[in-house]
Amino acid sequence: MIETLPLFHRIAGQPVVVLGAGEAAEAKRRLVERSGGLVVDDLEEGIARGARLAFIAHDEETSAEADALRARSAGLLVNAADRPRLCDFTVPSILERSPVLVAIGTGGASAGLAKQLRLRLEMLLPRSLGDLAKALGAARTALRSRFPDAGERRRALDGALAAGGALDPLDEGSAAKVASWLAGAERERGGTVEITLRSGDPEDLTLREARLLGSADIIAHEQGTSDAVLDRARADAVRVVLAEGGTPPKGEGLVIVLRSPPRA
The missing domain is CATH 3.40.1010.10 (Tetrapyrrole methylase, N-terminal domain)
Known part of the structure; x- marks a missing residue:
């Protein structure tokens, strides 16, 4: 059983509350801005503007607890830096191959472990992985035309994307092969x-x-x-x-x- 449900939350152009001072708070502000969110430093303003997420990075325990309670009572999901018991969600270590994102979490148990796993994966996943995702997205209509049945389409992709397949994600050149693969792809029967x-x-x-x-x-x-x-x-x-x-x-x-x- 998984203890938390991993989700990707779109915040581009949306207000996100970030409270606190120091490096922990600055790190959350950078994360929000990197994701296109609009940082709001005041909780009441964030509530008024319809914020859905709140990052709380106070050094003082009582301040963190009070603001977490206020934010949660207003319907916001809360992340409190270094205080797992106050968190509705945790922030994973992120490996970016845009639009591919790999998020590694430990449920708040060890940010260091998540970081080291990300660094290992950085060496395994090629920079071209994002290009492969974009090429497959661009081929979506053609893929549906060639494989109208969802099951056949999924099996064809599974075969192509498997290790050693025509579009092996770990192959630097896979993005350039999408069109030629699709032109000759055979139907995979059930x-x-x-x-x-x-x-x-x-x-x-x-x-x-x-x-x-x-x-x-x-x-x-x-x-x-x-x-x-x-x-x-x-x-x-x-x-x-x-x-x-x-x-x-x-x-x-x-x-x-x-x-x-x-x-x-």
């Missing part, structure tokens, strides 16, 4: 694939099994299949519970049947 699990640990899935699970339209699984494995599937995939040894359902697209591990 079907039914059975996977006999080796355990309830998703790390025991092969790379192929993990990819299929993440691409499936329907997940048919036996009672007792671990949530950790099921969490590797798409959130919007249809889930069906099967009796042990039961017959999987038929349906359009890719159906994955998860069988329980063999009994010892």
